[in-house]
Structures are given as C-alpha cells and as structure tokens.
Amino acid sequence: MPLSHPPLDRLPIRRLGPDDLLACADLSENRGWPREEHKWGLLLAAGVGHGIDDPSGRGLLAACVVTSYGPGLAAIGMVLVAERYARQGVGRRLMHHVLAEAGDTPLSLYATSNGQPLYEELGFTEIGRSEMLRGHFTAAEPAPGRTVRPATAEDLQDVLRLDHEIFGADRTHLITRLPAFADHLRVAEQDGEITGFAALWPNMDTHVVGPVIARDPGTAQALIASLAAATDRPLRTDIDTGHTGLLTWLKANGLEHIATNAVMLRSRAPLPGDRNRRFAPLTVAAG
Incomplete structure (x- = not known):
C-alpha cells in the first residue's frame, strides 16, 4: 500500500541554509531554469531561504529567498515550485508565509508574465520593467572616456x-x-572621487554584469566595457527599461533581448533610492 502524505497546505515550511544549495539547484533545473549554484550560494548566505520538503523524499517541493535590507526594504526572489506540484496553490501558500513574516516591511520582486497575476493579487504593483540581455560584447560602439580601474580594499x-545613497538601503552584507563572489570588481573615479562601481560574476556559461551603480549613463557604459574586456564568455545583464540609451548601446555592441520582467513593489511608500543611477541589479533575485 503506498504511503500517505499530509495535504500540501499542511506541509511545514522551513528555513533553508547553505546545506540546501544542491536541492535548490535541483529545483531550478526541474523547472527548466539554469542550476546557478554560484548564485544560490550567495542568496542562501546573504538572505533567508524558505522551503517545503517533498514528502516523497525527492528534494524540495518549493523554495524562495528573501534578502533583507533592514526595515525599509526586502527583496523576494527565486520563487520556485516543482513541476509535479505546479498549479496546486503551493506558490501562493509560500508567498503568504513570506508576507506574514515580513509584516509591514516593503517588498520588491521581479516578476515574469506568468507570475505577475499572482503577485498583483497579493498586493504588489508594477513600478517599472527590466530587460534581460545576453551576448558577446563586441565593443563596436566605444564607451565614453572615463577613468575605470580594479577596485581595491581601500575603496x-x-x-x-x-551604494547606500543610490540604492536607498543598506546592502553591506x-x-x-562581492570581492569573493565576483571575478572582477571595477570602480569609476573622477578627481579622486568614486563615481560608480560594477561587478562581473560567473553564472554557468556566462558572466553576469551586476550590480551597476553609476553617476550617469556614460559612467555605466565605461564600467561595463571595462568588465566585458576581462572575459571571453557571453555577458548577461538586466537593465531597467528606463535607461533607453544604455540599452541601445548594449544592443549595438552585440547583446540581444532575452526577456522582459515587471519590477513590482508591495509598499505604501515608493521604492527607496535613485533609480536614475541604478542601472543593473546584482541579480534580480536580490532586487
């Protein structure tokens, strides 16, 4: 006789930690996403994972990660439900759990077209769009002249x-x-003042450009061009669609549109920080 298991709405939700990295990567792969073990390692170390174990012993049934930036903001990412449990209310239950834990803390996330209706039902509002790009950077259209160099400990x-000024919340953790997570970390400077920074980190067969924080689009371009020159891999990045000039420049240099996601917020207040100087997130999963 087959073993019986509790109903899905009674399965316990538990905290995930670094020991769950491979199970999270397996869950990603189950849904057709890349395994992204390097990224999962960062998220589980810097954020709080929530998961439901599959009662049949087949790893995780569902998972997500919340990255907190203090009482003023937290980001939700990597909301995944195993294919065999899809469309049975598991994702909704996991989100209700996360919302209850967050209380009044403003929450942000990047939503696919499939996930956006659920998030709207849960009180999230679209505040912008983000475009994912991928491709080999050609440097066909040069970046404006800026002083860009490798970051040092003194920086x-x-x-x-x-970052605190532009992101609007404390991302120290x-x-x-970044120095250990990324393969390259660059800063831009003018007259001895740092005017921007960006990182290049490995993700499967690509290098992801992010975060990109800069005083202006020209500085963002210079940072990205410097990082692109440091790798032979294809680049991947997510750019706020409000930065039309940067998107046009990246596409002129060989990167192609992959997808567009909604940037969503659940808060009575606007998103903190200065979106005009936030060009790319470290990863959409961390806001």
Whole structure:
C-alpha cells in the first residue's frame, strides 16, 4: 500500500541554509531554469531561504529567498515550485508565509508574465520593467572616456557610501561579499572621487554584469566595457527599461533581448533610492 502524505497546505515550511544549495539547484533545473549554484550560494548566505520538503523524499517541493535590507526594504526572489506540484496553490501558500513574516516591511520582486497575476493579487504593483540581455560584447560602439580601474580594499567604504545613497538601503552584507563572489570588481573615479562601481560574476556559461551603480549613463557604459574586456564568455545583464540609451548601446555592441520582467513593489511608500543611477541589479533575485 503506498504511503500517505499530509495535504500540501499542511506541509511545514522551513528555513533553508547553505546545506540546501544542491536541492535548490535541483529545483531550478526541474523547472527548466539554469542550476546557478554560484548564485544560490550567495542568496542562501546573504538572505533567508524558505522551503517545503517533498514528502516523497525527492528534494524540495518549493523554495524562495528573501534578502533583507533592514526595515525599509526586502527583496523576494527565486520563487520556485516543482513541476509535479505546479498549479496546486503551493506558490501562493509560500508567498503568504513570506508576507506574514515580513509584516509591514516593503517588498520588491521581479516578476515574469506568468507570475505577475499572482503577485498583483497579493498586493504588489508594477513600478517599472527590466530587460534581460545576453551576448558577446563586441565593443563596436566605444564607451565614453572615463577613468575605470580594479577596485581595491581601500575603496570599500566609498563604494558602500555610494551604494547606500543610490540604492536607498543598506546592502553591506551583499556588497562586502562581492570581492569573493565576483571575478572582477571595477570602480569609476573622477578627481579622486568614486563615481560608480560594477561587478562581473560567473553564472554557468556566462558572466553576469551586476550590480551597476553609476553617476550617469556614460559612467555605466565605461564600467561595463571595462568588465566585458576581462572575459571571453557571453555577458548577461538586466537593465531597467528606463535607461533607453544604455540599452541601445548594449544592443549595438552585440547583446540581444532575452526577456522582459515587471519590477513590482508591495509598499505604501515608493521604492527607496535613485533609480536614475541604478542601472543593473546584482541579480534580480536580490532586487
């Protein structure tokens, strides 16, 4: 006689940690996403994972990660439900759990077209769009002249101050991990002042460009061009669609449109920070 299992709405939701990395990667693969073990490692270390174990012993039934930036903002990402349990209310239940834990904390996320209706039902509002690009950077259209160099340990405090000013919340727990997480970290400077920074980190067969924080689009272009020159892999990045000039420049340099996601917020207040100087997230999963 087959074993009986509790109904899906009674299965416990538990915290996930670094030991769950491979199970999270397996879940990604089950849904047709890349395994992205390197990214999962960062998210599980810097954020809080929530998961439901499959009662049949086949790993995780569902998972997501919440990255907190203090009482003013948290980001939800990597909301996944195993294919065999899809369309049975599991994702909704996991989201209700996360919302209950968050309380009044404003929440942001990037939503696919499939997930957006659920998030709208849960009180999220679309505040913008983000375009994912991928391709080999050709450097056919040069970047404006800016001073860009590898970041050093002495730059960290200035980078953290600039990031806090532009992101609008404290990302120290993520930014301080960039030197170990990324293959390259660059800063732009003018007259001894750091005016932007960007990272290039490995993800499967690509290098992801993100975050990109810069004083202006020309500085963002210079940072990206410097990072692109450091790799032979295809680049991948997510750019706010409001940055039309940067998107046009990237496409002129060989990157192609892959997908567009909705940037969504659940809050009475607007998204903190300055979106005019936020050009790309570290990863959409972390906001």
